Amino acid sequence: MELRSVLKPLDIKGxxxxxxxxxxxFQANYATRDxxxxxxxxxxxxxxxxxxxxxxxxxxxxxxxxxxPNTNPLRLNSDxxxxxxxxxxxxxKKRGAAPAVQLMxxxxxxxxxxxxxxxxxASAIPCPVLKEMPIELDTEGIKxxxxxxxxxxxxxxxxxxxxxxLHGAFGYLIGGFLSPYSNKRDDEYGNDKSLFFTxxxxxxxxxxxxxPISCRISGDEFVDGGLKFEDMRQVSQKxxxxxxxxxxxxxxxxxxxxxxxPTISMGIGLHVYLAKGIRxxxxxxxxxxxxxxxxxxANEIVSENKADLVAICRPQVADHFFVKKSIRGExxxxxLDCGSCLYFLKGxxxxxxxxNPEI
Ligand SMILES: Cc1cc2nc3c(=O)[nH]c(=O)nc-3n(C[C@H](O)[C@H](O)[C@H](O)COP(=O)(O)O)c2cc1C
Numbered sequence: 422m423e424l425r426s427v428l429k430p431l432d433i434k435g436x437x438x439x440x441x442x443x444x445x446x447f448q449a450n451y452a453t454r455d456x457x458x459x460x461x462x463x464x465x466x467x468x469x470x471x472x473x474x475x476x477x478x479x480x481x482x483x484x485x486x487x488x489x490p491n492t493n494p495l496r497l498n499s500d501x502x503x504x505x506x507x508x509x510x511x512x513x514k515k516r517g518a519a520p521a522v523q524l525m526x527x528x529x530x531x532x533x534x535x536x537x538x539x540x541x542x543a544s545a546i547p548c549p550v551l552k553e554m555p556i557e558l559d560t561e562g563i564k565x566x567x568x569x570x571x572x573x574x575x576x577x578x579x580x581x582x583x584x585x586x587l588h589g590a591f592g593y594l595i596g597g598f599l600s601p602y603s604n605k606r607d608d609e610y611g612n613d614k615s616l617f618f619t620x621x622x623x624x625x626x627x628x629x630x631x632x633p634i635s636c637r638i639s640g641d642e643f644v645d646g647g648l649k650f651e652d653m654r655q656v657s658q659k660x661x662x663x664x665x666x667x668x669x670x671x672x673x674x675x676x677x678x679x680x681x682x683p684t685i686s687m688g689i690g691l692h693v694y695l696a697k698g699i700r701x702x703x704x705x706x707x708x709x710x711x712x713x714x715x716x717x718x719a720n721e722i723v724s725e726n727k728a729d730l731v732a733i734c735r736p737q738v739a740d741h742f743f744v745k746k747s748i749r750g751e752x753x754x755x756x757l758d759c760g761s762c763l764y765f766l767k768g769x770x771x772x773x774x775x776x777n778p779e780i
Contacts, residue, residue, distance in 0.1 A: 424748060426724035427716060427731065431475070433706060434633040434666055436583040438475035438519050438730070441723050442744050445669070445710055445732035446480045446523035446586065446637070448494055449772040449780075450764065456483065456496025458505035465780065466509060469737060470516030473744030475730070477513050478586055478635075479506070480523035484573040485566065487538035488526030488594060491765065497524065497573035506580035514581070521584035522577045523637065526566055528594030529555040529603070530675050541566075543597045543604040543617070550675040563610065566594065567621050574625040578632050584667070585625060586635040589618055589660075591681055592674030596639060599656060600674075602647035615656055619663035626664045635667035635708070636660045640695025643677040650695055654702040661703045669708035669732065670696040682735070683711055685758045690718060697727040708732050714756070716747035738762050739776040 431438045451461045469477055483489040483496045496502055510520035529542035532553050541562060542555035558566070574585050589595040597603040598610060598617035610616050622634060638656065642648045648656070657668050672692045673680025683691055689712050696709030710732035713719055719731035737743045740754040747753060754776050762772045774780045 424716060424720045427720035428748070431706065431729065433584065434631055436519050436633050439517055440473070440475040441730045442473070442475050442716070442719060443708055443730050443732045444469050444474045444477045444737055445734050446478045446588065447734055447738070448481050448491060450491050450493045451771055452493045452495045454493060456494060456498070456502060458495065458509050462495070463509055463512060467512050467516060468741035468779070470513040470518040472737065472742040473748065474518045476519040476521055476584065478521045478523050479509065481525040481588055482522050482573065484524050484526055484569040487536050487541060488528070488566070488569070489536050490525065490527040490531050490593070492535060493771070497576045498569065500576060503576050503580045506577070510581035519583045520581060521586060521635070522582045523586040523588050524570055524573050524577065525588035526569070526594035528597040529553070530593050542594065543610065544606055546603055546605065548592070548675055550678070563617060567624055570621045571624040571628045575628045578629045582632070584633045584635055585629065586637055586669065587618070587621060587625070588637050590637040590639045590671050592642070592676070595621070596674065600642060600648045602642065602644055615659045619659055622660060622663040622665055633666040634664060635669050636665045637669040637671065639672045639674065640670040640692060640699060641672050642674050643672060643680050644674055647674065650698060653695070654699055657699045657703050661705055665705065667706050667708060668699055668703060669710070670699050671710050682763060685712060688712065689714060690722065693722055693727050700726070700728060706730060710734065716744065735762060738772070738774050738780060741777070
């Protein structure tokens, strides 16, 4: 099969992607406790860049200590984090991929025993999985965290990131504000549930100028009382009006975790219809993800205009040279769909993969 569509370069506001395959945000818990880049992180991303990706989204990266989702995420809450990321991005770029970051605040989907800070959220409603009662953010708290996103974005740009993704998916802080399921506020941030997110986009834009901004969202939360596909088409339009240059579509929250990194039994490309529906509603490139297991499938998705970019995560954890080998028609080391990489569900400290001893 000719791979013409998936191999076609794409320019997003001056950021050139050599092809349409994206290694999406993948929190492996490999940073130091203070959020600095380690050799293990550099090795992973260098291989993935060598392996042929068009873009690599490094992260997720916590914008503040109270927003840390795990013990060892990358962080960008101080200028001291810039040099390590700068070196990492240079390596990724030298290997031909566009280096990007994903910035996030975990909101109620973390615990104070781990962050050392109170858990905060749009409303005082605990995450049904982690169960810690969060403090409802007041206006001052909202502005502080929006400024944390803005400062982190400025640092990411200084470090050489060529695209900044804001993590609005999966029910973390931004997603928590978006959803009627977790946002019961009666102020302006409750009346317009997109406001927290659109203000961040506008602030990041003012801080970083022309750098492309991607917004990752859950195209459907798959929870009762949560955001549905039709809602997300409208939310996406608002994000684009506020300045988003890319929409990245996944699905689920902690309460519907099976959608966040779905097993193969849930279906190949099961959420591509969400990306397609959102792509039909906005005028910017859309990234799809979830159980896209072959480059031929990715090519089909792009050629049929269901998405502009295709995120492939776990198959590239199993084989960092997945893209290059697939292009050449060589066999890849296949992801076994065993869930070993979902270390947090297994009580392990970081990602591992039985198919890839190097990770
Ligand atoms: C261990 C692990 C960590 C992940 N971390 C993140 C993350 O930090 N941010 C994010 O948006 N998605 C994260 N994801 C979701 C992936 O980006 C991707 O959407 C998901 O794995 C489905 O794609 P796949 O079927 O190609 O693996 C993670 C997935 C895994 C397996």
